[in-house]
Amino acid sequence: MLIKLESIPIIYMLVKDPFTREVRYTDTMAQRKKKKAGKLIFVFFVEILILVLLFIGFKIYSKVDKIQYNAKDNSKIKVSKNIDAEGYRNIAIFGVDSRNNTIEESTHSDTIIIASINNKTKDVKLVSVYRDTYIDVGEGDYTKITAAYFQGGYSQALTALNTNFDLDIQEYVTVNFNAVIQTIDMLGGIEIDIQQEELEWLNVYIRELNRIFDTDVDQIYTTGPQTLNGTQATAYARIRHATGGDFKRTERQRLVIQKIFDKVKTSDLPTIDNLIDKIFPQIYTNINSTELIVLAKDVFSYNIVEQTGFPFEKDAHTYDRVSYVFPIDLQANVVTLHEFLFPDVLVYTPSSTVQERSAYIEDIRSR
Numbered sequence: 001m002l003i004k005l006e007s008i009p010i011i012y013m014l015v016k017d018p019f020t021r022e023v024r025y026t027d028t029m030a031q032r033k034k035k036k037a038g039k040l041i042f043v044f045f046v047e048i049l050i051l052v053l054l055f056i057g058f059k060i061y062s063k064v065d066k067i068q069y070n071a072k073d074n075s076k077i078k079v080s081k082n083i084d085a086e087g088y089r090n091i092a093i094f095g096v097d098s099r100n101n102t103i104e105e106s107t108h109s110d111t112i113i114i115a116s117i118n119n120k121t122k123d124v125k126l127v128s129v130y131r132d133t134y135i136d137v138g139e140g141d142y143t144k145i146t147a148a149y150f151q152g153g154y155s156q157a158l159t160a161l162n163t164n165f166d167l168d169i170q171e172y173v174t175v176n177f178n179a180v181i182q183t184i185d186m187l188g189g190i191e192i193d194i195q196q197e198e199l200e201w202l203n204v205y206i207r208e209l210n211r212i213f214d215t216d217v218d219q220i221y222t223t224g225p226q227t228l229n230g231t232q233a234t235a236y237a238r239i240r241h242a243t244g245g246d247f248k249r250t251e252r253q254r255l256v257i258q259k260i261f262d263k264v265k266t267s268d269l270p271t272i273d274n275l276i277d278k279i280f281p282q283i284y285t286n287i288n289s290t291e292l293i294v295l296a297k298d299v300f301s302y303n304i305v306e307q308t309g310f311p312f313e314k315d316a317h318t319y320d321r322v323s324y325v326f327p328i329d330l331q332a333n334v335v336t337l338h339e340f341l342f343p344d345v346l347v348y349t350p351s352s353t354v355q356e357r358s359a360y361i362e363d364i365r366s367r
Contacts, residue, residue, distance in 0.1 A: 065289060066276075066277075066280040066281045067280045067281070067283045067284075067285060067289075067292065068281065068282075068283060068284045068285070069285065069286070069288065069289075070154070070284050070285070070286060071286035071288070073152075073153060073154065073155035074155070074170070074286055076152075076155035076156070076159070077155050077158045077159055077162070077170055078159040078162060078163055079162045079167070079168040079169070079170065080162050080163060080165075080166040080167055080168060080351060080353075081351075082166045082348075082349070082350070082351035082354075083166050083167060083168050083338075083348070084345055084346065085168065085341070085342045085345055087118065087119050087120060087344075088116055088117065088118060088119065088341070088342060089116070089117040089119055089171075090114060090115070090116050090117075090167065090168065090169045090171070090341075091114075091115045091117070091169065091171045091172065091173060091287075092112070092113070092114055092115075092154075092157065092158055092161060092169050092171070092172045092173075093111065093112075093113040093114075093115055093172070093173050093174075093175075094109040094111065094112060094149055094154065094157060094172060094173070094174040094175075095109065095110050095111030095112075095113075095174075095175055095176070095177075095180070095253070096109055096110060096111075096149065096174060096175075096176050109131065109146050109148075109149035109150075109157060110131060110146070110238070111128070111131075111237075111250075111253050112128065112129040112131060112145065112146070112149075112157070112161075113126055113127065113128050113129070113253070113254070113257070114126070114127040114129065114161065114167070114169065114310075114341070116341045116342075117302070122298060122301040122302050122303065123302075123303055123305045124302050124303060124304045124305065125304075125305060125306045125307065125340065125341060126254050126257065126304060126306075126307040126308075127307070127308055127309070127310050127337065127340070127341065128250035128251075128253060128254055128307075128308070128309045128310065129145060129161070129309075129310050130145075130246050130247065130250060130309060130310065130311070130314070130325045131144060131145065131146040131246065132144045132145075132146070132246055132316070132323060132324055132325045133145045133310070133311060133314075133324070133325045133326075133327065134319070134324040134325065134326050134327070134361060134364070134365075135160060135164045135327075135330075135357070135361070136160070136163070136164060136357055137151065137156065137160045138151065138152065138156055138159065138160065142360070142361070142364070144322075144324060145157075145160055145161075145164075148160040154172045154174065154284075154286065157172070158170065158172060163353055164330070164334075164354065164357060165310075165334050165337055165354070166334055166338070166348070166350060166351050166353075166354050170286075171285070171286060171287050171291075172285060172286060173283060173284070173285045173287070174283070174284040174285070175282060175283055175284075176282065177209065177212070177213075177234055178213065178282060179279055179282035179283065180230065180233075180234050180237075180256075180260075181209070181213070181230035181231050181233075181234050182230060182278055182279060182282075183230065183260060183275065183279055184228075184229065184230035184233045184234070184256075184260060185229055185230035186271065186274055186275055186278065186279075187260065187263040187264065187267060187271065187275075188227075188263070189227040189228055189229050189230075189233070190227065190228060190233055190256065190259035190260065190263060191225055191226065191227050191228075191259070192225070192226065192228050192233065192236055192255070192256075192259070193224060193225045193226075194220060194222075194223045194224060194225075194226060194236070195223060195242075196223050197242045197243055198236070198239055198242050199220060199221075199223060201239045201241050201242055202219075202220055202232070202235055202236055202239060203219040203220060203235075204235075205234075205235035205236075205238045205239065206218075206219050206220070206231060206232055206235040207219070208235075209231050209234060209235055210231070213231075215231060217229065217231040217232065218232075220232060233256055233259075234256075236252055236256065237249070237252050237253045237255075237256045239252060245316070246316075246325065247309055247314075250309045251309070254307045257304075258304055258307075261302075261304060264299070265299070265300055306340070308340060310333065310337055311325070311327035311328070311330070311333040312333055312336050312337075313327065313328040313329065313332065313333055314326065314327060314328060315328050315365060319364060319365075319367070326361060326364070326365040327358075327361060328362075328365070329358060329362065330354065330357060330358035330361050330362075331350045331354055331355055331358035334350055334354050334358075335348065335350060
């Protein structure tokens with residue numbers, strides 16, 4: 001594969017400038033020699049940087065076909081026409097609660113995260129949608145939003161996000177427990193501050209993951225900051241029975257994602273290469289290889305700047321013998337969501353669909 005330097009504009013300019021910029025010297029001969037040496041060292045390090053980036057780009061390009069590309073239901077995705085978010089790229093991340101590594105459908109999305117990328121600044125915002133959120137998952141079927149993925153895979157899950165929240169998300173990434181566990185293990189673990197109330201449930205989920213994957217990972221016996229391996233960290237991200245319930249669990253999930261992201265950005269090339277080999281085959285997405293490379297080449301520029309959970313105003317209680325998270329005024333929640341994700345976009349007005357669903361949910365919530 002031939003990669004043109006023009007495809008990496010910042011690096012291209014750095015290489016180009018030392019040979020094209022006009023420089024006037026008025027120093028002594030010794031000073032000129034010193035500056036020339038410094039200039040050569042600068043060029044040398046830029047060349048090394050280019051080789052590193054080309055190496056990463058080649059590795060990603062040569063292995064990107066290992067990712068499980070699944071775009072067969074793209075035509076089924078419905079989007080809201082009531083949104084103008086030009087300049088942002090929005091991707092849904094689904095972490096599936098799979099006991100048998102099923103990943104395409106017939107499994108609940110234990111984790112639903114909207115990742116919004118500002119294309120100009122490379123700032124990333126994460127929004128966890130609570131899995132028990134009471135919403136229309138399709139054709140007037142009001143239930144927990146996690147059921148959308150179970151019923152119709154990624155296309156129905158994306159449609160549920162778009163039509164209930166006035167969004168235009170057409171790209172997704174789906175991973176399961178095993179991919180997260182292996183990623184964290186290959187990164188050497190992540191540091192988490194374990195609280196006393198989390199300890200018991202952390203070990204419950206460690207034992208459960210051991211049963212699922214036939215492993216024998218140690219339980220945790222002390223609180224405080226410590227390095228967790230893949231199984232332990234994934235178990236931590238699944239805790240929802242301590243104080244805060246599912247709301248706190250989504251915070252743990254976003255913390256684990258942040259820790260993984262930070263580790264990847266500081267990892268050496270052999271580690272990144274190994275990650276690509278092991279993890280890519282366990283990822284399902286409808287992002288094609290060209291777009292994946294576009295995303296990957298900017299990975300060191302991305303910064304997760306803010307994160308939150310949705311709905312912002314909520315009411316968790318049982319309805320018809322099932323526990324749900326009800327948005328308190330879905331319409332107002334969606335307005336706040338748009339302000340969070342797209343702060344520089346013109347004033348947003350909820351669509352008639354959002355208004356109608358908001359009224360219906362409010363009626364059910366008040367019963």
